[in-house]
Amino acid sequence: MKKIDDMTKEELVSLLKEVKKRKKYGLVWEDKPEDVVEQCKKELPVLEESRDRAIQKDGNLPTNLMIEGDNYHSLSVLNYTHAGKIDVIYIDPPYNTGAKDWKYNNNFVDINDRWRHSKWISLMRNRLQICKGILKKDGIIIIAIDDNEIASLSLLLDEMFPEKVLNTVVIVNNPHGVSRSGFSRTHEYALFLLNPGQVINKKPAPEDLREINLRRSGNNSLRQDSPTMFYPIMVDKKTLKVIGAGEVPEKDYHPKHQTIEKDKFYEIWPLDSKNVEKNWYYSRKRVIEKGAVELFTKNIKGQVHVYFPHTNNSEQTYKSVWVGSEFDAGAYGATLVKTMTGTDFPFPKSINTVYDCLKAVIKTKDAIVLDFFAGSGTTGHAVLMLNQEDDGNRKFILCTNNEGGIAEDVCYPRLKKAIEGYSNIKGIPSNLRYFKTSFVSKSKVSDDTRRELVKRSTEMICVRENTFEKVLDKAGFKIYKDAKHTAGILFDLDKLDELKSKLTEQNLPTNIYVFSLTNDTFTEDFDDLNLEHELCPIPESMLEVYRKLFR
Numbered sequence: 001m002k003k004i005d006d007m008t009k010e011e012l013v014s015l016l017k018e019v020k021k022r023k024k025y026g027l028v029w030e031d032k033p034e035d036v037v038e039q040c041k042k043e044l045p046v047l048e049e050s051r052d053r054a055i056q057k058d059g060n061l062p063t064n065l066m067i068e069g070d071n072y073h074s075l076s077v078l079n080y081t082h083a084g085k086i087d088v089i090y091i092d093p094p095y096n097t098g099a100k101d102w103k104y105n106n107n108f109v110d111i112n113d114r115w116r117h118s119k120w121i122s123l124m125r126n127r128l129q130i131c132k133g134i135l136k137k138d139g140i141i142i143i144a145i146d147d148n149e150i151a152s153l154s155l156l157l158d159e160m161f162p163e164k165v166l167n168t169v170v171i172v173n174n175p176h177g178v179s180r181s182g183f184s185r186t187h188e189y190a191l192f193l194l195n196p197g198q199v200i201n202k203k204p205a206p207e208d209l210r211e212i213n214l215r216r217s218g219n220n221s222l223r224q225d226s227p228t229m230f231y232p233i234m235v236d237k238k239t240l241k242v243i244g245a246g247e248v249p250e251k252d253y254h255p256k257h258q259t260i261e262k263d264k265f266y267e268i269w270p271l272d273s274k275n276v277e278k279n280w281y282y283s284r285k286r287v288i289e290k291g292a293v294e295l296f297t298k299n300i301k302g303q304v305h306v307y308f309p310h311t312n313n314s315e316q317t318y319k320s321v322w323v324g325s326e327f328d329a330g331a332y333g334a335t336l337v338k339t340m341t342g343t344d345f346p347f348p349k350s351i352n353t354v355y356d357c358l359k360a361v362i363k364t365k366d367a368i369v370l371d372f373f374a375g376s377g378t379t380g381h382a383v384l385m386l387n388q389e390d391d392g393n394r395k396f397i398l399c400t401n402n403e404g405g406i407a408e409d410v411c412y413p414r415l416k417k418a419i420e421g422y423s424n425i426k427g428i429p430s431n432l433r434y435f436k437t438s439f440v441s442k443s444k445v446s447d448d449t450r451r452e453l454v455k456r457s458t459e460m461i462c463v464r465e466n467t468f469e470k471v472l473d474k475a476g477f478k479i480y481k482d483a484k485h486t487a488g489i490l491f492d493l494d495k496l497d498e499l500k501s502k503l504t505e506q507n508l509p510t511n512i513y514v515f516s517l518t519n520d521t522f523t524e525d526f527d528d529l530n531l532e533h534e535l536c537p538i539p540e541s542m543l544e545v546y547r548k549l550f551r
Contacts, residue, residue: 043439053434069437229279365392374398
């Protein structure tokens with residue numbers, strides 16, 4: 001663009017009109033072209049399975065996916081295999097701190113790059129835009145972020161997902177703090193894109209919230225408010241069980257201590273930490289009749305306290321600030337990854353942070369969770385933990401590049417250890433399939449592109465159908481299955497009758513993918529197939545998806 005000083009009057013008027021058209025509120029940035037996006041205009045992404053990395057425990061267990069490659073290409077493929085199927089997207093993108101911790105167009109972006117914020121927003125927008133097609137209408141997006149980009153990311157999310165409700169959770173992930181400039185940072189954020197009116201799941205309440213001290217607190221809690229509720233409770237010295245209650249004392253009697261030791265029992269009075277005389281929640285009669293069953297005690301630094309269980313407080317709502325040792329990214333992130341893989345990995349999330357993020361929003365036992373900034377594989381590990389807790393069938397899809405060996409040396413080994421077990425930790429049985437992205441070059445002759453895409457389509461179809469058990473692999477057709485249905489792929493129409501015969505032998509509902517240079521699925525040729533079946537043309541069904549993505 002010309003400098004303003006060099007513009008003609010007409011050019012200045014035209015520029016002014018353009019500026020006036022721009023939005024007055026929201027996020028404005030210099031959109032930077034991205035090589036991986038431009039690449040898809042010349043090459044179509046496909047999947048190739050690394051079969052030696054497959055983990056197959058049981059056909060009845062969920063099959064999870066790991067895809068190695070640029071996440072833009074992985075998301076492109078998933079638009080074909082998982083359109084509208086993803087329940088939750090959890091991502092932990094680079095925080096854009098100015099350190100050389102991420103690349104744009106194969107170059108590290110550091111603090112001296114004047115366009116680093118625009119590049120980061122461009123990277124995020126490209127991926128969030130392309131993931132829209134795979135998220136369910138009521139699906140949820142969770143994004144981990146810190147102060148460097150939270151403001152711009154929040155505006156971007158408001159702009160791209162106006163139908164969602166943005167919630168921000170503060171998580172104390174580093175209680176020791178990190179000093180860069182200004183305050184010592186102990187926190188990061190999780191941005192939740194929820195649906196209007198959505199109710200968040202509850203979490204188990206801490207132990208101290210599941211019990212209530214029998215000594216009343218708050219309003220009407222003083223001795224004079226209920227004089228008959230001021231009396232001693234007897235607690236056995238050996239068992240610490242409630243064994244009875246004493247008489248209500250005269251008004252001028254004032255016990256000197258909360259716990260008074262007798263020969264065989266303790267005498268417990270409703271005195272607070274400052275020896276202020278309070279009253280009990282229970283009457284003498286109830287303590288005498290039911291105290292041994294309903295009440296329990298704790299000896300805390302020489303004082304015996306009496307409690308009753310809070311039956312309505314076994315769960316609590318997730319708060320907007322998460323504080324606790326379980327969220328420490330050092331102990332439950334870096335140390336855990338090192339233990340599982342033997343590798344030092346920078347800034348992994350605490351497994352408990354990701355677990356709680358997912359636990360808060362996932363409503364079903366068969367949800368599919370996607371993480372396309374998979375890093376060390378914490379999201380996959382957390383999904384396995386959720387399944388272990390309630391015998392669920394949730395699945396994860398993890399997408400990561402292999403920069404610095406992250407896919408092969410960190411993410412995959414961690415998932416393998418989580419599934420098979422490590423040290424003294426029992427494994428969480430599940431299945432895993434490992435894929436890499438590859439490409440089909442667009443030929444000047446469109447039919448050549450179609451034929452090549454079909455040759456490379458098998459893995460994508462197996463992923464789409466979740467059929468990984470090979471039944472037949474012939475030159476003209478292939479059949480794969482799971483416990484409930486089959487997927488047939490017909491490359492050569494001359495093999496149509498043989499395909500139908502082999503599918504009939506399986507006697508399962510089937511989806512059949514038929515090679516066609518058009519949209520024709522040769523429906524009439526399958527009329528005599530006495531199986532529940534659906535037909536789909538290839539590669540047209542794939543090309544239709546890619547046309548929309550790569551306009």
